[in-house]
Amino acid sequence: MQRMFMRRVVLALLLMLAATALTFWLVTAAPGNVAALIAERAAGAGADGEMIAKIADDLGLNDPLPVRYARWLGDALTGDFGVSLRTGKPMAEEFAERIPMTLALLTGGGVLALVLSLAMGIAGAASNGGIVDRLLHGMALIGASTPNFFVAAMLVIVFSVWLGMVPTFGVSGLTSWLLPWITIALFPASVLARVVRVNLQDTMSRPFATTGFAKGLTRRAVLLREALPNIAIPYMTTFGAQFTLMIIGAIVVERVFGLNGVGAFFIEAIRFRDFIGMQATLTLFVVFFVSINLLVDLLAMLADPRLRRPKKA
Amino acid sequence: MKNWPWAILAPAFIFVLIGIFSPWLMTHDPAAQDYGALLKGPSWDHWLGTDYLGRDMFSRIIGGARTSLVAMAFVLVAALAIGVVIGSFAGYVGGKTELVLISVIDIALALPSLVIALALMGVFSGENFNWMSDYWKMVVALTLAWWANYARMSRAVVVAELQQPYIEAARVMGASHIWIFTRHILPHVLGLVVVYASADAGALVLAIATLSFLGLGVAPPTPEWGQMLVDGMSYIEENAALVIIPGLALTAVVVSFNLLGEAFALQKVPRAVRGRLLARKKAARAAEEIARQEVEA
Numbered sequence: 385m386q387r388m389f390m391r392r393v394v395l396a397l398l399l400m401l402a403a404t405a406l407t408f409w410l411v412t413a414a415p416g417n418v419a420a421l422i423a424e425r426a427a428g429a430g431a432d433g434e435m436i437a438k439i440a441d442d443l444g445l446n447d448p449l450p451v452r453y454a455r456w457l458g459d460a461l462t463g464d465f466g467v468s469l470r471t472g473k474p475m476a477e478e479f480a481e482r483i484p485m486t487l488a489l490l491t492g493g494g495v496l497a498l499v500l501s502l503a504m505g506i507a508g509a510a511s512n513g514g515i516v517d518r519l520l521h522g523m524a525l526i527g528a529s530t531p532n533f534f535v536a537a538m539l540v541i542v543f544s545v546w547l548g549m550v551p552t553f554g555v556s557g558l559t560s561w562l563l564p565w566i567t568i569a570l571f572p573a574s575v576l577a578r579v580v581r582v583n584l585q586d587t588m589s590r591p592f593a594t595t596g597f598a599k600g601l602t603r604r605a606v607l608l609r610e611a612l613p614n615i616a617i618p619y620m621t622t623f624g625a626q627f628t629l630m631i632i633g634a635i636v637v638e639r640v641f642g643l644n645g646v647g648a649f650f651i652e653a654i655r656f657r658d659f660i661g662m663q664a665t666l667t668l669f670v671v672f673f674v675s676i677n678l679l680v681d682l683l684a685m686l687a688d689p690r691l692r693r694p695k696k697a
Numbered sequence: 698m699k700n701w702p703w704a705i706l707a708p709a710f711i712f713v714l715i716g717i718f719s720p721w722l723m724t725h726d727p728a729a730q731d732y733g734a735l736l737k738g739p740s741w742d743h744w745l746g747t748d749y750l751g752r753d754m755f756s757r758i759i760g761g762a763r764t765s766l767v768a769m770a771f772v773l774v775a776a777l778a779i780g781v782v783i784g785s786f787a788g789y790v791g792g793k794t795e796l797v798l799i800s801v802i803d804i805a806l807a808l809p810s811l812v813i814a815l816a817l818m819g820v821f822s823g824e825n826f827n828w829m830s831d832y833w834k835m836v837v838a839l840t841l842a843w844w845a846n847y848a849r850m851s852r853a854v855v856v857a858e859l860q861q862p863y864i865e866a867a868r869v870m871g872a873s874h875i876w877i878f879t880r881h882i883l884p885h886v887l888g889l890v891v892v893y894a895s896a897d898a899g900a901l902v903l904a905i906a907t908l909s910f911l912g913l914g915v916a917p918p919t920p921e922w923g924q925m926l927v928d929g930m931s932y933i934e935e936n937a938a939l940v941i942i943p944g945l946a947l948t949a950v951v952v953s954f955n956l957l958g959e960a961f962a963l964q965k966v967p968r969a970v971r972g973r974l975l976a977r978k979k980a981a982r983a984a985e986e987i988a989r990q991e992v993e994a
Contacts, residue, residue: 632811662819
């Protein structure tokens with residue numbers, strides 16, 4: 385048990401290391417000459433070869449790639465992600481300002497997706513083939529197919545332009561958070577509702593559910609008390625996957641609603657060729673993605689003893 | 698195929714047809730600007746109205762279908778080919794090679810595909826990549842972000858199939874690796890991966906639109922739905938249709954591909970290789986023949 389846990393943790397750390405090394409290689413190989421970019425930004429068009437050479441030398445850009453990665457990694461582990469080429473601020477400072485915004489988005493969206501998907505899935509299973517079930521199935525299909533930027537745009541059109549209820553831009557108060565949360569939660573909620581619905585159907589045909597009915601329990605009691613706990617593992621796994629995918633939702637939502645989060649920073653970094661900002665943000669994403677996946681795996685192992693056994697080759 | 702819900706295929710099929718025949722369906726040049734008719738509603742001349750540069754919305758939607766379709770087809774075919782080759786090679790060879798390739802696949806899956814595509818668009822914006830047009834940068838970025846899913850799936854199919862007794866039988870009978878792979882393994886891999894790809898097409902159309910929406914995809918003169926939508930965002934007060942029309946077109950296409958994927962999943966896949974079906978029927982008839990002879994004897 386403990387060995388399996390440790391194995392997963394070590395694997396996750398290795399994965400983070402490999403993924404950041406790969407992004408480091410890609411991102412540093414790309415811009416051609418980072419020193420020239422920095423010089424250009426510092427001195428405008430007046431940057432000459434001497435200045436560029438000096439910057440390259442100061443930053444150690446002439447060293448071989450593994451040396452540079454090791455140096456970057458050492459700095460990153462102490463919280464130093466370099467200085468953004470676009471804003472000129474240290475990345476640690478940028479992150480301190482922006483991570484709370486993105487986290488608030490993800491948390492609110494995650495909670496909303498959780499509530500919505502359970503409600504829709506259980507209602508669908510309770511109706512089992514009835515009108516409610518088919519209606520919810522259709523809604524889930526459309527929810528999983530509508531681009532999140534279109535959802536955001538429609539929410540803005542309906543609630544801000546037509547009804548004038550919420551400001552189109554920025555956040556002030558709880559109501560203005562609602563539109564971004566709904567946008568970001570719609571896709572995961574639709575996918576998860578389907579997972580709940582299908583797995584409930586599956587468990588309801590298992591022998592223990594039949595036993596429940598034989599004991600004289602109502603359909604609702606069997607559904608909620610016997611079947612629901614059994615979908616925990618598939619639900620958790622899909623929720624983890626969907627939660628990490630919400631990064632994409634956050635990127636889109638931050639742009640549409642003009643929020644100053646990590647996602648908006650990432651897009652700006654790409655557009656302004658801020659390769660230091662890109663590398664820092666990608667590292668953050670990798671850490672987030674891999675640790676959520678690790679967490680889900682460990683929780684599933686805790687919940688289901690079968691997963692704790694080492695896999696047979 | 699008898700119970701196949703043909704009606705569900707229709708919307709995706711219509712999208713493909715519109716994409717292929719778009720030059721003949723457009724009523725106007727999608728890039729032609731008309732400053733005499735800015736932000737107009739639907740009329741006899743402009744069926745869906747005009748945008749903020751007086752361009753015909755109907756023609757731009759039709760043109761956008763082609764942009765999406767062509768980019769999607771390129772990415773899907775390339776990602777599928779790369780994924781199947783790497784994945785099935787890893788699964789078939791096994792050992793250290795497999796371990797290395799799995800690690801590569803896992804690293805490629807360490808971030809959502811779209812985030813990888815975004816990062817690659819950033820990488821391609823460097824001066825080393827000026828020789829590629831924006832359109833091809835997008836296609837290459839999406840391909841490099843997408844292949845790993847197919848590789849992982851192909852490997853899983855190969856590993857599962859290699860454990861079947863008939864593979865061992867074939868080997869005992871002296872079949873070469875190439876024979877076993879192309880005749881027995883590959884049809885299984887392709888059968889599954891192609892079905893997955895048909896459902897994945899919707900996600901890819903969405904990814905293309907999202908890249909353009911974020912300003913990192915198809916460059917402006919080419920009509921593209923995501924980019925039309927983001928352009929329209931500046932004019933939602935004057936004419937919300939500029940946002941709603943491309944959004945609905947996009948949603949319709951993604952819904953149709955998702956329906957297709959769902960239908961495939963329910964139907965347990967029509968046979969990928971027709972010849973095999975024929976062979977099975979022949980074998981069944983031969984078995985009947987033997988059984989009858991036994992009864993007679």
